[in-house]
Amino acid sequence: MTLAPHRSSGSDAGPAGTEEPTVPSPGVTSRPDGPGAQPWVMGTAVAVAVAGAALGFNGVLRGWAWYSPVFSVVLSVAFSMAVLRSLRARTWLVAAGGLVALIVALTFIFFRQHSIAGFIPSPETMNYLGKFLRRASETVLAESTPVAPNAGIVMLICAVLGLLVILIDALAFPLALPATSGLGILAILVVPAMVKPQSVGVLGFVGAAVGYLLILGCSHWFTPDARTLADTARNPGQLRRGAITAAAALTVTLLLQPVIPGFDQGTFPQGSRLNPFGSATGLNPMISLGTSLRSPSGEGRITFATNAPTTPYLRSVTVDNFDGDSWSPDDRESTRQTGTGRIESGLDTAPTELRVITAVNTGQYTSPYLPAPYAPEAVNGLTGRWSWDPATLSIKGVDTNSRDQQYLVTSVTPQLTAALLARASEPVRGIPEHFLRQPSNVPEVVSSTAKTVTAGAASPYAKAMAIQRYLRSTEFAYSLQSPVQGGYDGNGLSVLADFLNQKSGYCIHFASAMAVMARLEGIPSRIAVGYAPGRPTGATVAVSGQGPLPEFEVDARDAHAWPELYFQGVGWVAFEPTPSRGLVPAYATEASLPSGASTNERNDALTPGDGSTPAPFPVPGTVPAPGAGTPAPGGTQVAQALYGVGAALLLALLVATPRLVRSGVRRRRLRTAARGYPGATAGTALPAWAELRDLATDYGVAPGASETPRHFSERLRASAALGEPDGEDAPGQRAAAALTEDFEREQYGRPGGAGGPAQNADSPDPADSAAARIALVQASLRANAGALVRLRAAWLPPSVISDWRRALPRPRRLLARTAQRTRRGLAGSWGKIRSSVRRVRRG
Secondary structure (H helix, E strand, O other): OOOOOOOOOOOOOOOOOOOOOOOOOOOOOOOOOOOOOHHHHHHHHHHHHHHHHHHHHEOOEOOOOOHHHHHHHHHHHHHHHHHHHHOOOOHHHHHHHHHHHHHHHHHHHHOHHHOEOOOEOOHHHHHHHHHHHHHHHHHHHHOOOOEOOOHHHHHHHHHHHHHHHHHHHHHHOOOOOOOOOHHHHHHHHHHHHHHOOOOOOHHHHHHHHHHHHHHHHHHHHHOOOHHHOOOOOOOOOHHHHHHHHHHHHHHHHHHHOOOOOOOOOOOOOOOOOOOOOOOOOOOOOOOOHHHHHOOOOOOOOEEEEEOOOOOOOEEEEEEOEEOOOOEEOOOOHHHOEEOOOOOOOOOOOOOOEEEEEEEEEOOOOOOOEOOEOOOEEEEEOOOOOEEEOOOOOOEEEOOOOOOOOEEEEEEEEEOOOHHHHHHOOOOOOOOOHHHOOOOOOOOHHHHHHHHHHOOOOOOHHHHHHHHHHHHOOOOOEEOOOHHHHHOOOOOOHHHHHHHHHHOEEOHHHHHHHHHHHHHHOOOOEEEEEEEOOOEEEEEEEEEOOOEEEEEEEEOHHHEEEEEEEEEOOOEEEEOOOOOOOOOOOHHHOOOOOOOOEEOOOOOOOOOOOOOOOOOOOOOOOOOOOOOOOOOOOHHHHHHHHHHHHHHHHHHHHHHHHHHHHHHHHHHHHHHHHHOOOOOOOOOOHHHHHHHHHHHHHHOOOOOOOOOOHHHHHHHHHHOHHHOOOOOOOOHHHHHHHHHHHHHHHHHHOOOOOOOOOOOOOOOOOHHHOHHHHHHHHHHHHHHHOOHHHHHHHHHOOHHHHHHHHHHOHHHHHHHHHHHHHHHHHHHHHHHHHHHHHHHHHHO
């Protein structure tokens, strides 16, 4: 009996393959049998990798206050898993323990006051978790980097990083894939690389690189690979090869950097960001308007025709909930009303009101909210179910969206005057409190500016005009790039403070500033999100009872936000504080007041030129009754029908492909078999025999790989596939026997003898042809098969499917052979070159 001595993982067998006792190499210490320090070292390496890569989030989040909870969560999860692994826990138990540690850490850090004993989640914890996730969603969708590190976004980052710790640890330790763990680290770096103008940054890159190298080193030290000779005396060439490889990689990176285009243009323009919470072509009211306004190509094009003398704003949704960090819409799902055939506008009585008809075609614009002039009284022609909010009149889809909608809006607008608004000075009554809610963390610059600007204003209208006058003054400039470059793109209070200091921004900054300052002065406010007045297309749209109406268009670059203030006895009134953008209403216009500069190139058609008078407010006109909606353009209907027909045909062709292939193979075989009559018949039995084998395979009697033709034929005839086993006189069995006899005669008969079917060549009988015999066999198989077998044989024939399955590896094998020949050719060429160089040196 031969005893096999203990071997280290880095030892090699002797020259003859004999097993000899292993002598430890110099400098290599023996490993203990227990886990030892490996779990702790690997846990530290994973924590360093994740926490180091998270340093790249500086610039995505403002400041460093967010890093303390991130670091705490990463360490808690990593070392909890290390403790379990040092106790020899099973792999699944270690991962489960890491998940429990993550939940406990998140609960203790973010939901301590709403949990059991400060770290056990409770139903109240889950309620606050939903609020935090909504807060994180609003931050991601509504602000540009760097964003204020609110609790929602920090909690989400901590949760994601904790899950990545579990994933990276699983790849590096139990799965023994330490190099693959770099994918988890790369996933962390992708976020700052996409959303930060300066990309990952030095800290994030260095932290991720150090952590990744620690993971590789830890894995290599504790579980060395025998192929690398790492557990023997250190290979003297290993360090040199590593240094050369690193230098080559660094050189290539530096050389390619000037060639590869940056992200200032193209797919990820400056200031844009990823949207993991959903995407839409068009204006999503929670997405920062800067992204849409900076869009080089106007997506989400909407066309509309109206009988109003002045092009109206298209209003999508009202943003009325402000918690100090950001504005967000409150959909009030519990109070929404279904059906848009009749909408109660809720407007207070005005001396005169104007009713306007607007026919809208949304095209590819996709949003859960419906753009419409304010205030809608009826919307007809919509597809799907829609609801409306009595508090804001925003229209939202229940089970549909705005894509490819054509509808008719009847809206009513009171004719307001400055004198009417100046008299509306009564205290506000009967309005929800959240329209007046003031955040507790208002920066000093915001409150002091509001007091200074409205000093001396006696009425709410005078205060509103003072705020609008201040924001539209020459002190402020309209700019799409300044907020991105200055790092205050968004609508929170910290962003608002930066905006008031920099005095440059776009509509969301101006609207947010006026809404917040109005609330500070006791005026209810909200923000409307939609589109500024569009541009004429030159076309007209026929509306029932109205005749041709001029058509206008807007797209993502016309996305706009404006404040609405509430006046007792009048209702919600829109203002326009953004300089050089949109149209200032007549009741809010002050003569000879210059407005701020603008860097927006799309405002020429929206604002009057120098010396011109403001556009008159729409006057009442004859309007038609609400109809069933404007019909869709004929071209669009035809194109949609053609697309549908094409998709149906393509699907039908895809389903029928196996059947068509099988029919084509059968026709080709029978045509080849028929060429031998009358006259030379050599070779005519081979395709008929192949067809018989495939038919049997399709109906569940597949031939064996080592089965003789006669044995296969006897097994087929003895099975129930062709009828009763003893019914040798059945047409199908006789045909199968004849096809077998023809094949054996041709394959194994005397050379030069007659092949093909056994028939008289002078008077051929069509009933004895291969096609006729195949038809008899097929009919017999169909007659004796079940419904499912017949369906499979007709539409998914196993003979075709098996051929396709065998053909799948062929491209890979072809590429492998090509690559092998290429390597051999290159190696041979390189050898010849080296030989030539040596000869030249010797000569």
